[in-house]
Amino acid sequence: MILRPTWTEINLDAIRYNFSRVKEIVGLHTGIMGVVKADAYGHGAVSVAKLLEQLEAAYLGVSSLDEALELRQAGIRAPILILGSVLPDLHAISGDPVLSSVTFTLCTLDVARILQKEANKQQRPFRIHVKVDTGMGRLGVWYEQAAKWVKNLAEFDALQLEGIYTHFANMDERDLNATLEQVGRFTWLLEMLEVQEVVTRYRHAANSLAVIRLPASHFSMVRPGIILYGVWPALEPLADSEQISLMPALSLKTRVVFLKHTPAGRSLGYGGTYTTKRPTRIATLPIGYGDGYPAALSNKAKVLIRGMQAPVVGRISMDQTLVDVGHIAGVQVGDEVVLVGTQGEQRISIEETSRLAGRIPYELLCGITGRVPRVYHNTAVLSRGAINCAPAS
C-alpha cells in the first residue's frame, strides 16, 4: 500500500523490449552488459538486474562494490563488473566471498596488489577488466602505455585478466570523428596486445549511443544503460537512420491532494513567481524537489490530469507543486496525475522534461529520491504503432 500518493511505475516489459532491440542490433555473438548503476538509473537495481539475468545479459555493470554487494545479497548470480575503481582499501570486507564473485576494474598497480593479496587469502582467483583511457581523460591507463602496463600483470598470478575496455566521451555529438579516433586507439591497443599474446574474452567500449550509431565499436560486448530504460540519450535528435524504437519504462505519478478556487490576481507559492490572471482552480500535488521533481521546472512543466495538460504554476517546493486546472472539467481530490508518462492520448517524456529543466535525462532519472516508492508492472501495450508504457492498472 502506498500511503503518500507519489510513486514511480516501472514497466519491466518495456525494459525487456528495449533489451531485445539492443540484441537485434548487436547480434547473437556480441554480449550485452546491462548497466544498472545508480539503482538502475532510478528503476531499482535488484528488480532490473533480476530481469536482465533472465534475459541472459552477459554481464551487469555497477559503479561500486556497494552496488555489487546489494545485487549479490539479493541473490543475483550473473557476472558483475564494478565500473568504478575500488579504493586500495578493502580490509573492511576482507575475507568476504563476495569479493571473488565480482569483477574489478583495474588501472593501478596499487589496487592490483591489494586484490592479489585478498585473492591469495581467499585462495580463489579474482577476475579483472583493465580500463584504458582512449580519450575520456577519466579512469583508465592511457592507451599509449596500456600494452606495456598490462605486462606488469604477469606477476599477479591470482588475477585473471578477463577483459579490456574503454569509454567514449563524445558519443552524443553528431560528428563521430572524435569517437572514431577513440575506436582506432582501442583497436590499435588490442592489436598490440594480440602481438603480446594477450587476448581477453571481453573487449568492450560501446555505451547506448555507440550501440545504435557505431557497429565498429561493438567488439565482443556492449554496455548500454539508458536505452534499456527506453530513454533517448542525446540532447538533440540524430539522423533518422540512427533512431531505434524504444519503450520508456518509467512513469512518475501522484494524486491531487487539495483543490481550491482562486480569484484573479493571487500570487502563488514561494516568492510569488506566478499570479493568477483569471479566477481559476489550483490543485496541490504532493510532490516536489524533495522527490526529485526539479525546482527548475517551476512555471515551465505541464502535468496530465483527466487526459489533459495542466501547467505547473509558481515555484515547486520541497514537497508540493501547484498546477492550474481551471480549464479541466471535473477535477477532484484523489485524481491521478502523470508528471512523466502517458495518460489517455497524452504523453510527457523524460527527454522533454529534462530539456525544460535544463538537465540531461540521466540526471532526472537518477534524481528521483528514495522516498518515492516504485510499483512494477509487466503489462506492456503497443498502441497505434507508437510505443507507450502500459496505463496504470
Ligand SMILES: Cc1ncc(COP(=O)(O)O)c(C=O)c1O
Ligand atoms: C563506463 C560506462 N559504461 C557504460 C555506461 C552506460 O552509458 P549509457 O547510459 O549512455 O548507455 C556508463 C554510464 O555512465 C559508463 O560509465
